[in-house]
Amino acid sequence: MRILIKGGKVLLREEEQFKVTRGDVIVKDKLIDKIILEDGAKTKNNVEHFDKVIDASDTLVMPGLINAHTHAYMSIFRNYADDLEFFDWLNSVEVVEDKMTGEDCYWTSLLSIIEMIKTGTTCFVDMCMKSSIDGVKNGPKSVVSGAVNDSGMRAFIGRGLVDIVGEEGAKRRLNEFLEDMKLNVDNERINYILAPHAPYSCSHEYLGEISKVASENNMLATIHVAESETEVKNIKTEFGVTPVKYVDDTRLFDNPVVIAHAVNLTDKDVKILKEKNVSVAINPRSNMKLGNGFANVQKLLDAGINICLGTDGSGSNNTQNMFQEMQFASLVYKGSAKRAKCMDAEGVLEAATINGAKALKMEGHLGELKEGALADIVILDLNVPEFVPQNDLVSALCYSANGSEVKTVLIDGEVVMEDRIILTLDEKEIYEKCNGIVNRLGMSIE
């Protein structure tokens, strides 16, 4: 399969900077085969040599965004338990979450995936708190990986691992996850990641065991760390250390790890994260919505830590729209630092693309348009008022875009959305299923 994306403005990396140049992008099977830069008028790629030609005039062709932290199945928790502090919110959500079936998770994850594709995300890191064995027992339509498979999306899927309710359950959850991993060994879009939940929900021993599994299987891990002041206080009181130190003591950080949130860090925490090469997925909207405040991004930038960007689940966000998240990341850290230079457009766009790829050990394969990289490509309509004037598209992507400019999306070389129509899924069916689930769970529909 050969696809020609013809005559667009193409967002490339050059000497570690973004650069917009007119050109053609040629996709062959799963990969970007060639990028031919030239004046649009001179483009000579003969359209007859391709299985499909996408007219990219008046568009920007850019790498798909990487959502470095979310909980896709939580889409149905938006508009629910609004305006509650972190632990009150968590308790409210858990009551309903307990009633969700594996099949519910399949449909609600698809809802998040539709939203992601429509707003330019082509890869996400997921932590699902529901059983992952459902996939093995009831088939792939009862688990997140089934939704990823059916949608054409790319993901790094983790089962949220906790051992606060006893050692036996904890072992079972880990084993279930390892079992679930066998479901999709032949699908390269589906990757797995170990996902211990948080310092306050995982014992030292459990995190140690997970570290071992990660080392033995050469796997990535992801964990919530230092999300709320309450977490920091409780860990300090019980263990005499910060949440970062607590996790570090289990040797988890000897593996490649993405920590999420990192709102409350000491200088020493930042030093540990830098030394252990830990990536930080910031989640600005979730942190504000739950009253947790703002991560000290300037401190992370100064330390040279790899900052990537996540939406978190829709229960605390309330959307999976990474362009919205980019705009928040561009602005709220300037606001909280009272410093207009904090987090410029380049930095935010890097966080949403190439830094996500670095965090996932996929540098060179994801997060940028280059020959030989995976063909995860987003095409944006430039004929919209927020993209006029066209004098700095990197600035416009961060400060002006709302995500609806995304027109066509390719993942793994496959066109999953064209002219805003999702080709892999039945949108209406998914909306109806999700409204039905919400009704059944007693969260009434207007």
Place this chain on the structure above:
Amino acid sequence: MRILIKGGKVLLREEEQFKVTRGDVIVKDKLIDKIILEDGAKTKNNVEHFDKVIDASDTLVMPGLINAHTHAYMSIFRNYADDLEFFDWLNSVEVVEDKMTGEDCYWTSLLSIIEMIKTGTTCFVDMCMKSSIDGVKNGPKSVVSGAVNDSGMRAFIGRGLVDIVGEEGAKRRLNEFLEDMKLNVDNERINYILAPHAPYSCSHEYLGEISKVASENNMLATIHVAESETEVKNIKTEFGVTPVKYVDDTRLFDNPVVIAHAVNLTDKDVKILKEKNVSVAINPRSNMKLGNGFANVQKLLDAGINICLGTDGSGSNNTQNMFQEMQFASLVYKGSAKRAKCMDAEGVLEAATINGAKALKMEGHLGELKEGALADIVILDLNVPEFVPQNDLVSALCYSANGSEVKTVLIDGEVVMEDRIILTLDEKEIYEKCNGIVNRLGMSIE
């Protein structure tokens, strides 16, 4: 002209709360004639009695949003002078602004207006720093009011008044503005507002004179107040008072006034604003972008001050999208107060609708759907992932919408956008004109 908006979910006010009910909305000429609430299936309004029927099934019918503070002509300053502190930014912008002609302002204002209509704004408060006499001298296509007239938009238009460059210029500017007002006396969509720029650019005497003009003509006024810490410090040093007290001493607040920004207020300032019944237009994105921080919205809420919402100009925002601004207002004040209950969805939606109407002395006429009110109506597509589940649309409007859900817009009873096509303007012509202006002014195009 009679228009039937048939079978949508309608956002109404009931006992000072928002309420979503299924029903028909009937528009007659400029006004909402009837709202007939009933089950959609039973709607019996005979479509033959209407000049136009809008099928509103699967949509939300809501009042148009009111942008309580912007500078429409500044659309071409987005992507320009990013990441600069407030006064550095102001200086950078002014150099280019000086080269803009009246005709430039007409086209750049139209660009903002397109963006506003496409994202559900039907009325805005404008402060234009360029000459308003151009309209009288060169015709309405050289002034903001011409753009408002031609687009079908509703606005409260002010000429930014300053007297830092000498008394003669100051007098001239005020007289020009009063002259410009005569241009559009017969267009009810075009209202005028006195717009002294700021305490640091208007002398006591000048503000006193403007107060007098406001009283004599029974006019509203708007002014930037307490936007940056530098402003507060400088006014304190030179005059020994806060910016709020400085303005209050000129008696401007004896008239109905909307102050913009209000980032740095003392308790005494808040007391003055409450006593004088001053409305505050908060501008969260602009304040962050320019490193000015966050307004203390909790303090304003506690004092019972009328809070409305503005985008500010695109030079410091960078968009006119009020749904984006609502989401920021929903979240950043929770973040800065570390309090999840600060600024809930109801409060933010009120700020963007009915509180704007109150500030403009248009309560009962704008900002809500009710019989007898002006027909400024926005119809949103509910078949989008961010509006699923449909269990709390007020929450979804604030925490999930991105503005692109707006499908059809009526202003003053006229359909100005239908199925996302602007009916009153040629979008492409305006984009080309604005890119041309930016090129001519030396802000290069990619």
